[in-house]
Amino acid sequence: xxxxxxxxxxxxxxxxxxxxxxxxxxxxxxxxxxxxxxxxxxxxxxxxxxxxxxxxxxxxxxxxxxxxxxxxxxxxxxxxxxxxxxxxxxxxxxxxxxxxxxxxxxxx
Amino acid sequence: xxxxxxxxxxxxxxxxxxxxxxxxxxxxxxxxxxxxxxxxxxxxxxxxxxxxxxxxxxxxxxxxxxxxxxxxxxxxxxxxxxxxxxxxxxxxxxxxxxxxxxxxxxxxxxxxxxxx
Numbered sequence: 001x002x003x004x005x006x007x008x009x010x011x012x013x014x015x016x017x018x019x020x021x022x023x024x025x026x027x028x029x030x031x032x033x034x035x036x037x038x039x040x041x042x043x044x045x046x047x048x049x050x051x052x053x054x055x056x057x058x059x060x061x062x063x064x065x066x067x068x069x070x071x072x073x074x075x076x077x078x079x080x081x082x083x084x085x086x087x088x089x090x091x092x093x094x095x096x097x098x099x100x101x102x103x104x105x106x107x108x
Numbered sequence: 109x110x111x112x113x114x115x116x117x118x119x120x121x122x123x124x125x126x127x128x129x130x131x132x133x134x135x136x137x138x139x140x141x142x143x144x145x146x147x148x149x150x151x152x153x154x155x156x157x158x159x160x161x162x163x164x165x166x167x168x169x170x171x172x173x174x175x176x177x178x179x180x181x182x183x184x185x186x187x188x189x190x191x192x193x194x195x196x197x198x199x200x201x202x203x204x205x206x207x208x209x210x211x212x213x214x215x216x217x218x219x220x221x222x223x224x
Contacts, residue, residue, distance in 0.1 A: 033213065035215070040217075041146075041199050041217065041218035042215070042217035042218060043216075043217075043218070045214060048213070086152070093140075094142075094165075095154075096154060098151040098152045099151060100150065
């Protein structure tokens with residue numbers, strides 16, 4: 001069993017839809033990361049959170065420490081949001097366990 | 109904002125040659141940098157943790173003599189794939205942590221290595 005499980009693996013949405021990507025983890029974490037990987041491979045760190053909720057533009061990340069679960073929400077989705085979204089659980093200072101990613105395609 | 113620059117973005121080499129990949133933090137000091145490997149349609153796999161001025165810490169199963177890591181300054185870490193073979197073909201990504209043990213991670217754009 002992987003330490004980090006993401007769902008869904010693939011997601012197709014119409015432009016404007018509200019999107020939710022889920023992440024469950026089994027390890028004790030010091031932080032939870034949400035990353036975005038575009039075609040071509042470059043990765044952008046979207047959020048690092050250890051409790052509660054963070055918002056940046058149309059992106060919202062939440063975490064429930066007791067349930068070991070985090071969600072990434074995208075409001076008013078746009079084709080440029082199409083990417084692979086990766087959840088990563090940080091344990092201690094250096095260890096990161098990565099989910100296998102959710103491939104999002106937003107259709108105009 | 110903080111940026112991590114990784115070069116080259118793509119390299120094709122012959123089997124048996126060595127390839128060096130550079131990872132630079134452009135506007136912050138990174139005492140710790142990380143090197144990952146990613147196979148097609150798979151997630152990132154941590155290869156090693158690079159600490160400025162000391163030896164890198166390699167993950168289990170990663171050959172340290174094969175993947176040489178040097179972190180000689182607070183802004184530069186290099187990964188050298190020695191005597192590359194086709195099975196080393198992969199996407200390599202670095203990241204750097206900003207300020208302290210739980211600083212935000214910034215990722216390089218990655219290097220696609222193809223060994224012929």
